[in-house]
Structures are given as structure tokens and as C-alpha cells.
Amino acid sequence: MIEEEIPIIWILYLTYLEDVKNELFACFCIAVNDLGGDFKGVGKGSSAADKVVEEIRRRGGKAVANYDVVVNNAGILRDRSFSRISDEDWDIIQRVHLRGSFQVTRAAWEHMKKQKYGRILMTSSASGIYGNFGQANYSAAKLGILGLCNTLAIEGRKSNIHCNTIAPNAGSRMTQTVMPQDIVEALKPDYVAPLVLWLCHESCEENGGLFEVGAGWIGKLRWERTLGAIVRQRNQPMTPEAVRANWEKICDFSNASKPQTIQESTRSILEVLHKVDAEGVSQNHTSHKASTATSESAGAVGYRLPSFSSSYTELQSIMYALGVGASVKNPKDMKFVYEGSADFSCLPTFGVIIAQKSMMNGGLADVPGLSIDFAKISAASMCDLRVDDVNQSLTVFH
Structure with missing residues (x-):
């Protein structure tokens, strides 16, 4: 039981409703599961969740069953300097933070896929983004949540x-242990909830975004990378x-x-390889032979096969x-292993076989500069081919 394992909050703050005039956000489906523990995750009680449910009902909310929105907002603290963090801490x-977000999202994921709709919100922290003394455990979990979100967005x-x-920067049962009371009261959840509601609205197209929010201010974050330097010579x-x-x-x-x-990210690294080769910088101090071979194969880049x-x-x-693991015992696999199935189809990866046929038929032997025995190349190496259209017209690329 999740309830016995970890405290999970699946909730939208509602206090923002006092000031909201736009009916755009008038209706949301909310599941509340707040075990009411303290900031260390100890104890439980229904008062916190009951308060939210009472507020929902007071404003005309009704109980419905759907999987439109998931907001992962569970959180506890076990702050210690790194040398004092125990395995339990x-x-x-x-x-609570990372596995809890995974479990709640997983519970709704297949339902969302089936209905072709869903909005998921993860709660990270500035501690995860920037780091903070005494919060190595918390920071690691919070940045892990961001990584989880990035992949789910894809x-x-x-x-x-x-x-x-x-x-978010907001006053809560957790942050009141580390913030002065006047700051807790000033950083109301009211100043976070509108962003939450917008990101969860069906008309919002934002996906994979990271936002800092608090005190009525919202800002979006992104990664930056320097142009860097090539530090190896021929x-x-x-x-x-x-x-x-x-x-x-x-x-x-x-x-x-x-x-x-x-x-x-990968494309820019590959561009560096081309630049290295063009400027005569070896990729490895023992790879003069490999560098020569790369130069000879330059004619293959962009070559278009018939x-x-x-x-x-x-x-x-x-x-x-069947060869890659599908089974008649798995109902989900029946459309791949039984031709009488109403939605019988090929596994998407079956296209590898088609590409393999092109190679085994000797078509690539005509590509200039590729002195390779293609009969020895495994299916896993097909990443060097890109299918341009349904007729399997192929372009070789670096």
C-alpha cells in the first residue's frame, strides 16, 4: 500500500480562487492524498487533506473519476551536512520525493495514454537546481525529479x-521549519497556484519546461553551454x-x-568531430590510421542510394x-503475433530488417570510400542509416 510506504500529496492548492475572476480555471479534477505528516515525514492525520476537500466542496466541487491532471507535491526534509547524513536520511x-513522483505518475500514465490526454506537474526546488548547504539528499532527489520530467515530456x-x-518558493508545513514566520506568511501558496493551474490547463502547450516561482514572480530556466575548446592536437x-x-x-x-x-547536444559533438578532421586534429594520438580512413570515407557523407x-x-x-520477446501469453502482444487480430501490425522495429536487406543485397558496396564488410555489421549498427521515405530510400550520414 502506498499509504503505508510513503506520504504522497496529489493536490492542487485552492486558495488562489479568492482572487481569480477568469472562468478559464473554474473546473479542475483534483485527487487529494495528504497523509498529514510533519516535515520529517513522521506521523499522519487526515486534517490537512480534510481541509482541502472541505474547501473544494464549499466551492461546489464534486467527486469524479478521471486521470486528467497529476501534481506531484509530496515533500519532507531530513537536513544534515553531508558527513552526517545517514542511510535512512x-x-x-x-x-518520498523521487520515488513518490514516479509511483503516482506511473499509476496515471497508462490511463492518460489511453485517453490521449494528460497534464503532469513535478515539484523540484532551487536546492536541486543550485545546491544548498545541508541538503545533499534533498538536492539530489529534487534534481532527479527534473530529469524524470524531461523524459516524460518526450x-x-x-x-x-x-x-x-x-x-516554488512558498510557505508550507515543510518550509515553515526553515523560514521566518513572516516570510512564510508572505510567500503564500496563492502566488504559486495560478502557475500550477495554467500549466495543467488543456490549452497550455508548454511541455518540458522548468519554472521558478514565488511572491508573484515567475521565471523560466534553461541550460547553457559554452562553445568550449578542442584540447587535443594531431x-x-x-x-x-x-x-x-x-x-x-x-x-x-x-x-x-x-x-x-x-x-x-550530440549533434554539436559530431560537428566538432568534423571540424577536428577538417583542421587535421586527430581524435586519438594512436589513431592516425583511423583519421586517414575517415578522410577517405568523406565521399560517403551525403551520398544518396537509389x-x-x-x-x-x-x-x-x-x-x-516472437524472436525479440513477444508472447502469445501477453494480451498486449497478440496484435504482433496473431494475424487474425483486429489490429494486427508489425513491431515498429521490424523496419530494421528492411534496412538490413538493403545492406545484405550489396547496395552499399557502391558507396565511395566505404571499404567495409557489411555482412559483419549487426542490426544494432543500423544507426548509421536513416530511412527517408516508405520506399526505403536511404541517405548515408556521419
Whole structure:
């Protein structure tokens, strides 16, 4: 039982309603599960949750069953300097903040995917973003929540599931233990809730965002990365002295880039490889031969193969599915292993087989500069091919 394992709050603050005039946010479906423990996660009681439920009912709210919105807002503290953190102090913070967010979201995820709609909000902290003395356990969990959100934003996008993260500064049962009372009263949840409601509204298209919020101010955060420096020369080892010599350039944020996806991050690294090769800088001090081979294969970059068509049978599709682990014992797999299924289809990864056919038929042997035995390349190496259209017209890229 979740109730016995960790205190979880699945809640939207409602006090903002006193000042809201716009009917845009007049109706939200809210699940409340606040065990009412103290800031250390000790004890429980229904008064905190009852207070919210009473407020909902007083304003005309009704009990309904759906999975439109999840707000992960559970939190406790076990503040200690790093040398004093016990295993228990570490584990319970991860369980409440990070694992709690995972469990609650997972409970709603499949429902959201099925209904092709969902709004998820994670609660991080400035401590996770910037670090804070005495909160190594808390900071690690809070930044972990941001990583969870970033991936859910990617995975949920195709199902119209948006996931965002806030780092609020607000007075609460938890923060009143570390903030002066007048600050707690000034930093009302009223100044956080409107952002929460907007990010959870169906008309909000924000996805994968991180926002600091408090005292009526809201700001969005993003990553920045310096242009950096190449610190290795042709046929010479990379040394710490070279790193030191280029340190100012490595840390110079002038003209910094702002990667937003892992693809953008990786792409810039690959661009550096091209630049390194063009400027004659070896990727490895022992790889002169590899560098020469790279230069010889330059003609393959951008080379476009002729169109290639292929057909397959239902049996081939089924055998592939069984070969990669699908089972007739799993109802979800029946559409991949039984041709009589109403929604019979191929596993998406079956396309690898089609690409493999193109290679095994010798088509790539005509690509200039690729002196490779393609018969020895595994299916996992197909990342070097991009399918441009349904006719399997392929473009080789670096």
C-alpha cells in the first residue's frame, strides 16, 4: 500500500480562487492524498487533506473519476551536512520525493495514454537546481525529479501528455521549519497556484519546461553551454596541461549555445568531430590510421542510394516479434503475433530488417570510400542509416 510506504500529496492548492475572476480555471479534477505528516515525514492525520476537500466542496466541487491532471507535491526534509547524513536520511528523501513522483505518475500514465490526454506537474526546488548547504539528499532527489520530467515530456508528447516542473518558493508545513514566520506568511501558496493551474490547463502547450516561482514572480530556466575548446592536437596525447591552458575558453559563456534536446547536444559533438578532421586534429594520438580512413570515407557523407523496395509476409512479421520477446501469453502482444487480430501490425522495429536487406543485397558496396564488410555489421549498427521515405530510400550520414 502506498499509504503505508510513503506520504504522497496529489493536490492542487485552492486558495488562489479568492482572487481569480477568469472562468478559464473554474473546473479542475483534483485527487487529494495528504497523509498529514510533519516535515520529517513522521506521523499522519487526515486534517490537512480534510481541509482541502472541505474547501473544494464549499466551492461546489464534486467527486469524479478521471486521470486528467497529476501534481506531484509530496515533500519532507531530513537536513544534515553531508558527513552526517545517514542511510535512512538519504533513502527516505529519495522515496518520498523521487520515488513518490514516479509511483503516482506511473499509476496515471497508462490511463492518460489511453485517453490521449494528460497534464503532469513535478515539484523540484532551487536546492536541486543550485545546491544548498545541508541538503545533499534533498538536492539530489529534487534534481532527479527534473530529469524524470524531461523524459516524460518526450515520451508523453505523442499522446498529448505534457509534463513540466516548478521550483516554488512558498510557505508550507515543510518550509515553515526553515523560514521566518513572516516570510512564510508572505510567500503564500496563492502566488504559486495560478502557475500550477495554467500549466495543467488543456490549452497550455508548454511541455518540458522548468519554472521558478514565488511572491508573484515567475521565471523560466534553461541550460547553457559554452562553445568550449578542442584540447587535443594531431598525434599527441590529450593532457591535463592542455586542459589548463584552455580553461578560460572552456568556461567562457560568451556566445554560449542553449541545447534543448539530447539530439542537439550530440549533434554539436559530431560537428566538432568534423571540424577536428577538417583542421587535421586527430581524435586519438594512436589513431592516425583511423583519421586517414575517415578522410577517405568523406565521399560517403551525403551520398544518396537509389530507391529500394521490399515486401514481407505476415509470417515474417510474426516470427520477428516472437524472436525479440513477444508472447502469445501477453494480451498486449497478440496484435504482433496473431494475424487474425483486429489490429494486427508489425513491431515498429521490424523496419530494421528492411534496412538490413538493403545492406545484405550489396547496395552499399557502391558507396565511395566505404571499404567495409557489411555482412559483419549487426542490426544494432543500423544507426548509421536513416530511412527517408516508405520506399526505403536511404541517405548515408556521419
